[in-house]
Structures are given as C-alpha cells and as structure tokens.
Amino acid sequence: MPSRRAVLKSAALAAAASALPGLSSAVTPAPVAAAGKPLRILILGGTGFTGPFQVAHALARGHQVTVFNRGRRPVPEWGGQVEQLQGDRDTGDLRALQGREWDVCIDNPTTLPAWVRDAGQVLRGRVGHYIFISSISVYADGRPVGITEDAPLARYAGADPLAETPASLAADMAALFGPLKAASEAEARRQFGDHVTIVRPGFIVGPRDETDRFTWWPLRVSAGGEMLVPGDGHEPVQFVDGRDLGEWSVHLAETRTPGVFNATGPDYRLGTDAFVHGLHAVTGGPIRFTHVPAAFLAGQGVAFGADLPIWFPADHRFAGFGQVDNRRAIAAGLRFRPLATTVGDLLAWHRARPDERRRTLRAGMSRERETALLRAWHAAGKGAGEGDGHA
Numbered sequence: 001m002p003s004r005r006a007v008l009k010s011a012a013l014a015a016a017a018s019a020l021p022g023l024s025s026a027v028t029p030a031p032v033a034a035a036g037k038p039l040r041i042l043i044l045g046g047t048g049f050t051g052p053f054q055v056a057h058a059l060a061r062g063h064q065v066t067v068f069n070r071g072r073r074p075v076p077e078w079g080g081q082v083e084q085l086q087g088d089r090d091t092g093d094l095r096a097l098q099g100r101e102w103d104v105c106i107d108n109p110t111t112l113p114a115w116v117r118d119a120g121q122v123l124r125g126r127v128g129h130y131i132f133i134s135s136i137s138v139y140a141d142g143r144p145v146g147i148t149e150d151a152p153l154a155r156y157a158g159a160d161p162l163a164e165t166p167a168s169l170a171a172d173m174a175a176l177f178g179p180l181k182a183a184s185e186a187e188a189r190r191q192f193g194d195h196v197t198i199v200r201p202g203f204i205v206g207p208r209d210e211t212d213r214f215t216w217w218p219l220r221v222s223a224g225g226e227m228l229v230p231g232d233g234h235e236p237v238q239f240v241d242g243r244d245l246g247e248w249s250v251h252l253a254e255t256r257t258p259g260v261f262n263a264t265g266p267d268y269r270l271g272t273d274a275f276v277h278g279l280h281a282v283t284g285g286p287i288r289f290t291h292v293p294a295a296f297l298a299g300q301g302v303a304f305g306a307d308l309p310i311w312f313p314a315d316h317r318f319a320g321f322g323q324v325d326n327r328r329a330i331a332a333g334l335r336f337r338p339l340a341t342t343v344g345d346l347l348a349w350h351r352a353r354p355d356e357r358r359r360t361l362r363a364g365m366s367r368e369r370e371t372a373l374l375r376a377w378h379a380a381g382k383g384a385g386e387g388d389g390h391a
C-alpha cells in the first residue's frame with residue numbers, strides 16, 4: 001500500500017503535470033515507488049519535449065530536481081518542488097550553477113561541444129555523474145542493419161568543433177548535427193572522464209513531439225480511405241516514446257551506469273505492415289492499404305524521411321535507422337510502452353493542440369500529394385489495393 005504522503009505527493013504532481021500540455025499522461029496514475037536513495041538531479045534544459053517527462057518521473061521517485069534553462073518556455077509549478085535556475089548557454093552564462101553540487105547532471109539540449117566544455121568548467125568535480133543526450137545521428141554510416149554503439153562515428157570536417165556556434169550549426173544543421181553531437185560526446189568524456197553516460201536516441205515520439213514526424217502516421221491512418229504504404233510492408237521502423245526515454249534517463253541517473261547506449265525501440269522488429277496495422281488498431285475506421293514500391297515513389301520525387309517521415313527504403317542512406325541494435329539499452333533497463341499507448345496518448349494530445357498546429361503538420365506529405373501518387377501508381381496498372389480491404 002502506498003503511504004498517504006506518497007498518494008498526496010502523486011496527486012500534487014498529477015495536478016502540476018496537467019498544467020502542461022501532454023504531460024498529464026506522463027504521470028502514472030498509481031504512485032511510482034520511491035527510489036532507495038533520493039538524489040540531487042540537475043537537468044540542463046528540462047522544459048522542452050522530453051525534459052518535463054524526466055522531471056515528472058524524478059519527482060515521483062522522490063529525487064530533488066533542479067532545472068537550468070533560459071526561462072523562455074511555459075513551465076508547470078511542479079507543486080513548488082523544482083528549483084528553477086536561469087542562464088544562457090549561447091552566451092556561456094552558467095553563473096547560476098557556480099559553487100553548487102549535484103549527484104547527477106542530465107544534459108538535454110546540447111549539440112555544441114562548447115556547451116559541454118562550458119558545463120564541464122562549472123560542474124566538473126561538482127556532479128558525480130553526467131548523462132549526455134546524444135543521437136543515433138552520430139553514426140558515420142546510417143545504412144547497416146544492426147548498428148551497434150561501437151560503430152564508427154561521423155567525423156567533424158572543420159578546423160575546431162569548439163568554435164562552432166548556434167548560428168553556424170543552424171546554418172548547416174543537416175551536415176553538422178551528427179558530427180557535432182559526436183564531438184560533444186568526446187568533449188563529455190574529456191570533461192567528466194569515466195563518470196559519463198551517452199544516450200543516443202532514435203526518433204523520439206509521442207505527446208509533446210512538435211516535429212510531427214511520427215504523428216503524421218496515426219493521423220493519416222485515422223483519416224482512412226485508401227492509404228499509400230511505402231515499400232513491401234517489411235521495412236522496419238524504430239522510435240522511442242519521449243516518456244520511456246525520460247523515465248529511463250532517470251533510471252540511468254539512479255544506477256549511474258556508465259557507457260554508450262542506442263535508445264530506440266521497440267524491443268522487437270516492427271515492419272511497416274505491423275506498424276500501420278498497429279496504428280489502425282487504435283484509430284479504427286474504414287481503410288485500405290496499398291503498397292507502392294519505394295523505387296516507384298523515388299521516381300515520383302518522394303523524399304523518404306520527410307514526405308514519408310521516419311520511414312526509409314532498404315537502399316536509403318538512413319535505412320539502418322529502422323533497425324539499430326538496442327540490446328545494450330534494454331539490458332540497462334530501457335522499457336517501452338505498447339505502441340497503442342503511445343498512439344492513443346499522442347492523438348489525445350494532438351486533439352488539444354491549437355487549431356493552427358492541428359491543421360498544418362510540420363512533416364509528411366499532404367493528402368493531395370498522396371492521392372496523386374496513388375493515381376499514378378494505378379495508372380501504371382499496378383496495385384488495385386491490398387490490405388484490410390474494407391474501404
């Protein structure tokens with residue numbers, strides 16, 4: 001039986017969380033068991049996509065939480081339980097962290113090695129462990145099946161990665177993101193030695209995901225009708241619910257497990273057909289799936305990863321991002337909500353978004369484009385429709 005204090009605390013957290021869109025579903029209705037030893041956790045960031053999930057879980061586990069950011073985003077009061085420090089890593093203003101100590105630091109928003117260096121200068125010797133949120137984009141080759149954490153990393157081609165700034169990164173995000181994340185990982189080891197955990201997420205999805213990359217799929221399935229399914233139905237997709245990632249980050253803080261981890265899911269091979277049928281199991285409604293080969297779509301100018309987000313054909317340079325080896329993270333405690341839970345909560349969150357965000361997604365092809373592609377495919381005398389067949 002949870003104690004009366006735990007129940008009250010859980011209720012306070014739930015109330016605080018419900019003030020921030022998409023967060024209420026992050027708070028487990030039944031109280032989470034308290035950690036054996038409460039920690040002082042510093043979260044660099046903490047108010048964007050995944051940070052609030054970390055905060056919610058860390059509080060539920062009984063930890064003391066401090067967040068550090070510029071204070072530009074809406075934050076829940078967290079029942080007054082979170083210390084909020086302000087500074088700006090763009091300008092190297094980390095004064096609010098000076099002279100303080102924490103057991104663990106989780107660094108969420110960093111892509112620039114200079115940000116890691118600055119954090120190290122203030123926090124080295126003052127935090128027991130440093131968790132750096134990186135990305136699977138660090139890998140030099142995104143094609144292979146089963147990329148492990150030991151695969152070669154993208155090399156930074158410029159003169160000095162520490163000289164890169166937010167402006168230079170923004171100007172060449174596609175080319176610099178992976179190499180700079182990799183250089184930041186190296187800087188983390190330089191600053192914090194062996195007391196480092198590197199987390200490399202794949203696509204992070206679910207409530208609060210403002211990229212709309214995963215979100216496009218369940219929304220398309222829920223619209224029904226004839227739906228274009230790229231490829232032959234077997235190409236795998238991978239992603240991780242932001243809440244699973246947030247909770248696991250706190251678990252890593254508790255265990256202080258050093259090392260490097262690919263943080264993506266699920267814990268089975270999820271082919272395209274299983275994926276769209278899994279989405280349809282949640283959305284329901286009449287639908288008919290029509291497979292269209294990737295080569296035909298490429299010939300029509302379809303951009304995989306953008307027009308069809310998070311999906312890549314077998315010969316694509318990111319084909320491996322649907323089948324990254326995640327066994328090490330699972331062994332270290334990463335767990336995955338069922339797809340249906342992610343999708344159900346995501347759709348509920350999406351329905352509560354402002355009109356403009358509901359109308360205009362930031363990823364995925366329009367219905368008109370899809371219809372034109374299907375028309376072209378049928379005109380080529382192919383695919384009269386296959387799949388559920390109850391349109």
Ligand SMILES: NC(=O)c1ccc[n+]([C@@H]2O[C@H](COP(=O)([O-])OP(=O)(O)OC[C@H]3O[C@@H](n4cnc5c(N)ncnc54)[C@H](OP(=O)(O)O)[C@@H]3O)[C@@H](O)[C@H]2O)c1
Pocket residue numbers: 044045046047048049050051052068069070071072073087088089090091108109110111133134135136200201202203204205211
């Ligand atoms: N989305 C994906 O699919 C995906 C995939 C792989 C890896 N990742 C990585 O996962 C991480 C996700 O981070 P998140 O956005 O979920 O973290 P978050 O901690 O929830 O949000 C980002 C935080 O950084 C703060 N921040 C931004 N610029 C700052 C600055 N100059 N100085 C101080 N604070 C600043 C923001 O607050 P203020 O704006 O108020 O400062 C905010 O609190 C990123 O490292 C990303 O590269 C994402």
